[in-house]
Amino acid sequence: MGGHDAGSQHQFTGIARYFNSYTITGRRNCVLATYASLAAIFLFFKLKPKKQPAVTDK
Amino acid sequence: MTLSFFDQFMSPTLLGIPLIALALTLPWVLFPQPSTRWMNNRLLTLQNWFISRFTQQIFQPINLPGHKWALILTSLMLFLISLNMLGLLPYTFTPTTQLSLNMALAVPLWLATVIIGMRTQPTHALGHLLPEGTPTLLIPVLIIIETISLFIRPLALGVRLTANLTAGHLLIQLIATAAFVLLPIMPTTAILTSILLLLLTLLEVAVAMIQAYVFVLLLSLYLQENV
Numbered sequence: 001m002g003g004h005d006a007g008s009q010h011q012f013t014g015i016a017r018y019f020n021s022y023t024i025t026g027r028r029n030c031v032l033a034t035y036a037s038l039a040a041i042f043l044f045f046k047l048k049p050k051k052q053p054a055v056t057d058k
Numbered sequence: 059m060t061l062s063f064f065d066q067f068m069s070p071t072l073l074g075i076p077l078i079a080l081a082l083t084l085p086w087v088l089f090p091q092p093s094t095r096w097m098n099n100r101l102l103t104l105q106n107w108f109i110s111r112f113t114q115q116i117f118q119p120i121n122l123p124g125h126k127w128a129l130i131l132t133s134l135m136l137f138l139i140s141l142n143m144l145g146l147l148p149y150t151f152t153p154t155t156q157l158s159l160n161m162a163l164a165v166p167l168w169l170a171t172v173i174i175g176m177r178t179q180p181t182h183a184l185g186h187l188l189p190e191g192t193p194t195l196l197i198p199v200l201i202i203i204e205t206i207s208l209f210i211r212p213l214a215l216g217v218r219l220t221a222n223l224t225a226g227h228l229l230i231q232l233i234a235t236a237a238f239v240l241l242p243i244m245p246t247t248a249i250l251t252s253i254l255l256l257l258l259t260l261l262e263v264a265v266a267m268i269q270a271y272v273f274v275l276l277l278s279l280y281l282q283e284n285v
Contacts, residue, residue: 024182025181025185027187027188027190031188034197035201
């Protein structure tokens with residue numbers, strides 16, 4: 001829990017270099033990306049214009 | 059005045075003056091003040107031994123910057139253990155049965171550990187929300203689960219202490235009432251119930267000490283993660 005990971009032996013390439021679950025920075029980036037995605041989804045649904053029901057003459 | 063089983067948990071007042079403040083400051087007078095003598099009396103020696111042993115035990119796995127929490131955590135431990143133990147005496151009020159008190163202790167201390175973690179080592183504090191070696195597909199799920207568990211922590215801390223102590227006191231009262239009521243009707247059953255009551259009281263003494271220790275231990279673990 002309080003120990004530091006030994007991520008030095010992992011050689012990641014590409015996107016895995018920044019987003020992985022082994023190095024501390026990789027884990028941090030995954031967490032931040034997940035929070036950003038959740039915020040984006042929340043904002044998308046909050047700011048989506050609500051469809052007005054069509055008014056028909058009877 | 060007819061008493062119900064929950065009257066023991068009502069915050070005591072006298073002519074409108076809340077007595078909980080008195081109940082909270084009572085443990086203070088029970089602890090002897092440390093003196094400057096080279097050799098103290100038995101009680102003070104025992105107290106000093108207990109405090110230093112406890113502090114050593116709790117802070118041994120924590121890094122040096124966390125050691126400035128020694129005073130608050132050790133005094134919190136003494137406070138909780140004395141309140142819990144005093145509450146086991148008949149007709150006493152136990153302040154730690156009040157959720158408001160336990161949440162007031164748990165939330166600020168937990169929040170302090172989180173803020174310290176975010177300020178001094180934000181990468182490590184955020185990295186802790188994802189366990190090492192998680193499979194890729196499980197990463198978002200686990201982050202959400204870990205975030206929820208992070209925010210549940212103060213709630214669990216407060217409710218654990220409240221529920222344990224309230225349940226214990228209520229059980230003692232119920233079984234004592236049962237033993238008292240059964241005495242003229244079924245004396246043998248009443249004696250068995252009294253033996254059960256004795257065992258339960260011993261259990262509650264243990265629970266009182268353990269719950270105080272668990273509260274402080276968990277806070278020290280949260281501190282360990284963030285410091």
